[in-house]
Amino acid sequence: MAAQDSKRRVALITGVTGQDGAYLAEYLLGLGYTVHGIKRRSSSFNTARVDHLYQDPHVGNVPFLMHYGDMTDSTNLIRLMQQIRPTEVYNLAAQSHVAVSFESPEYTANAGAIGVLRLLEAIRILGMEKETRFYQASTSELYGLVQEVPQKETTPFYPRSPYGVAKLYGYWITVNYREAYNMFACNGILFNHESPIRGETFVTRKITRGVARIEVGLEKTIYLGNLEAKRDWGHARDYVEGMHMILQADSPDDFVLSTGETRSVREFIELAFAEVGRSVEWRGKGVDDVGIDKATGKTVVRIDPTYFRPTEVDLLIGDASKARAKLGWKPKTSFAKLVKEMVAGDLAEARQDAANGKRSV
Ligand code: NDP
Ligand code: GDR
Incomplete structure (x- = not known):
């Protein structure tokens, strides 16, 4: 696996306007990254969670930039990838509400499953496999119908919603691109994580x-x-640190992040x-x-x-001992x-x- 250019630290975050996107952008900016985020066009302001990070680009070089885009638009994703040439991509964008995925299953699959493929293909089409590390926001919803407790990286998947099934594709296409094209592509299998800026309908x-x-x-x-x-509920602030740690490992791999407690x-x-x-x-x-x-x-x-x-998914409780042993990650809250x-x-x-x-x- 080729080493990253140690001088350039440029992250692209899809879903930057969401809960995790906002925490991750702030965390990476604190580490000295230049952070690019993709936001969707909407008829009203949708950037409240990241407005405090924004600085007017007219005043000079700023470390946080946002671009219009959508996970359903390959041309847009390829063009942004080409312009930004990120060293790390965090794919957090998805229709992330499980209940809504039963109402809007096709869109959920388009954004949450094929969207992952579009990003991976953008990296490949542009020949960026060696320079760009890729993080996929996988989920404990993959475990769905209980097969084993606690759930860990080796637990069989059995998703129970269109959302979970879309994420199953996202998980496996990430693994496949890692194996087929030697890409630094990783899954974080994150259990529920919340915060004061969690979406109001969760x-x-x-x-x-x-x-x-x-x-x-x-x-x-x-x-x-x-x-x-x-559910195994943790704090989003702790989990975005884990996302970053996953992409700093010596080799690409998949990790469960969870607290190990259920309520x-x-x-x-x-x-x-x-x-x-x-x-x-x-x-x-x-x-x-x-x-x-x-x-x-x-x-x-x-x-x-x-x-x-x-x-329904009745019981989730994660075992994050692999992340603890290999990355040194553990939840703090x-x-x-x-x-x-x-x-x-x-x-x-x-x-x-x-x-x-x-x-x-
Ligand atoms: P949110 O719902 O808060 O944020 C989702 C983000 O994706 C928003 O920025 C949203 O934009 C964006 N988005 C949705 N559809 C599209 C699209 N078609 N094109 C571009 N952007 C889009 O989710 P979280 O921050 O909680 O979660 C982040 C990711 O992690 C998601 O993929 C989720 O499925 C996954 N995940 C979350 C867990 C959790 O407990 N929070 C656990 C495990 C995985 P907009 O603001 O315009 O709606
Ligand atoms: P989840 O989160 O489905 O685990 O997905 P959510 O908070 O929506 O539901 C958790 C559990 O609470 C039950 N529930 C309700 N849920 C909602 N939203 N509204 C209600 O009124 C309500 N009453 C009871 C649900 O049935 C469920 O059992 C979240 C999302 O962030 C996903 O994107 C992520 O992948 C998983 O967590 C891990």
């Missing part, structure tokens, strides 16, 4: 945002689906409410399951069956600290909304 953020809005009087109830699902959605809810001094009591069963605030007797959690998925940080972030936002007279839509 369950953790939906809960912490709901708790905060109930606390300041903007909302009364959080509507959720399956409370029994168990149910129900436990997440209880801890999030405890952060604002409320304790939740559960009554009823199945779709009549409700969470009652013990102090006030008010219903703060209800089940909405529309949030149940046609096929405890589950309790993660929930605390997320509730604090949402409380600040909810108080601001309350002060501005904003209510739920």
